[in-house]
Amino acid sequence: MLKNDIVDLYRDVKSFYFFTIHWIRNNPFIALSVLIIYLFLFLIDPFIRSWFSGVHNNFSDTFFYIGHFYGQSYLTFFVILFLYSSGLLLKNERFRKTGWIFFEAYAVSGIIVTVLKSIFGRWRPYTEHGNLSFIMFNFSSNDHLSLPSGDVAVAFAFSAVMASFVDNKVWKVFCFLLAGLTALARIYHDQHWLTDVILSAVISVSFGIHLVKENHHTLSNGFSQHNK
Numbered sequence: 001m002l003k004n005d006i007v008d009l010y011r012d013v014k015s016f017y018f019f020t021i022h023w024i025r026n027n028p029f030i031a032l033s034v035l036i037i038y039l040f041l042f043l044i045d046p047f048i049r050s051w052f053s054g055v056h057n058n059f060s061d062t063f064f065y066i067g068h069f070y071g072q073s074y075l076t077f078f079v080i081l082f083l084y085s086s087g088l089l090l091k092n093e094r095f096r097k098t099g100w101i102f103f104e105a106y107a108v109s110g111i112i113v114t115v116l117k118s119i120f121g122r123w124r125p126y127t128e129h130g131n132l133s134f135i136m137f138n139f140s141s142n143d144h145l146s147l148p149s150g151d152v153a154v155a156f157a158f159s160a161v162m163a164s165f166v167d168n169k170v171w172k173v174f175c176f177l178l179a180g181l182t183a184l185a186r187i188y189h190d191q192h193w194l195t196d197v198i199l200s201a202v203i204s205v206s207f208g209i210h211l212v213k214e215n216h217h218t219l220s221n222g223f224s225q226h227n228k
Contacts, residue, residue, distance in 0.1 A: 001088075005097075005100045008100070009100075009104050009107075009108075011214075012104055012108075012210075012211055012215075013108055015210070016108075016206075016207055016211075019210060020206070038195065038199070041194060041195050041198065042131060042195050044194065045131040045193040045194050045195055046130075046131055048187060048193075048194040049125050049131075049190070049193065049194075052184075052187050052190075053190070055188075060188070064181070064184065064185040064188045064189065065185070066178075066181060066185075067155075067178070067181035067182040067183070067184060067185030067186075067188075068151070068182070068185045068186075068189065070155050070158075070178050070179070070181065070182045071151030071152060071154050071155040071179075071182035071185070072151065072154070073106075073154055075158070076102065076106050076154055076157075076158050079099070079102055080099050080102045080103045080106065081099075082099070083095050083096070083098050083099030083102065084096055084099030084100060085099075086099075087099060097215070098161075101161055101211060101212075101215050102158070102161055104211055105157040105158070105160060105161050105204070105207065105208050105211055106154060106157050108207055109153045109154070109156075109157040109200075109204040109207055109208070110150065110153060110154065110157075112153075112203055112207075113148050113149070113150050113153040113200055113204075114150065116147065116148055116199075117138075117146075117147065117148065117150070118137065118138055118139050118145070119136065119137060120134055120136065120146075121134050121135035121136050121137060121138030121144040121145070122134050122144065122145075122146040122193075122196070123135070123143060123146060124142075124143055124144075124145070124146040124190075124191060124192065125146070125190045125191070125192065125193055126190040127143050131193050131195075146191075146192055146196050147192075147193070147195065147196045147199065148196050148197070148200035148203065149183070149186050149192045149196045149197045149199075149200040150200070151182055151186055151191075152179070152182055152183045152186055152192070152197045152200035152201055152204070153200040153201075153203060153204045154182075154204075155179040155183070155204075156176075156179040156182075156183075156201045156204035156208065157204040157208050159175040159178060159179040159208075160175075160204060160205050160207075160208020160209055160211070160212065161208055161212060162175045163175040163176060164212040164216075179201070180201075183197035183198075183200075183201060184197075
């Protein structure tokens with residue numbers, strides 16, 4: 001059973017890789033335009049940080065704490081453990097497989113983000129080194145692990161799968177609003193720049209949506225059905 005799950009993980013990662021390469025080759029102008037726009041956003045990083053630094057108060061502290069909580073790994077770990085173990089104990093294949101899909105979204109997005117963090121070695125905002133300061137191939141200090149954001153990757157990966165449970169626009173918007181709140185919270189708490197959270201969101205949502213499409217039979221109708 002676990003062996004099959006690992007095979008599925010390999011299949012999903014491989015298909016996502018080839019899908020991404022194929023999309024870039026077939027849409028080079030769009031891909032280049034997106035890259036240029038993203039690089040342009042580096043210019044407004046300091047202004048966004050400055051704006052958030054001026055809205056600190058008791059209400060906003062409490063509000064953005066929700067986003068901070070949503071992006072924590074232990075929330076995702078709990079969901080994965082609950083679904084996967086429940087699926088095994090109850091012999092419910094849909095529960096077990098859904099738990100594994102959450103794990104795939106979390107693990108793959110997390111690995112990609114962690115690798116990029118270490119490669120870029122961008123200084124975090126609170127270090128006051130500026131938004132264009134990097135120490136490439138950093139594998140030590142957390143101060144240099146700003147780009148992209150790990151918490152935001154977790155939040156958007158979680159939301160991408162959660163949003164697929166119900167075919168309802170309000171539910172989908174709600175899921176991604178929670179993830180968006182995590183992104184804003186990371187900027188609010190001076191842990192990340194705007195461009196950090198945007199890159200994380202793009203990575204996690206892209207893989208999450210691909211994962212949902214590859215496993216739509218499992219995720220359709222959430223937990224309302226059981227394998228016969």
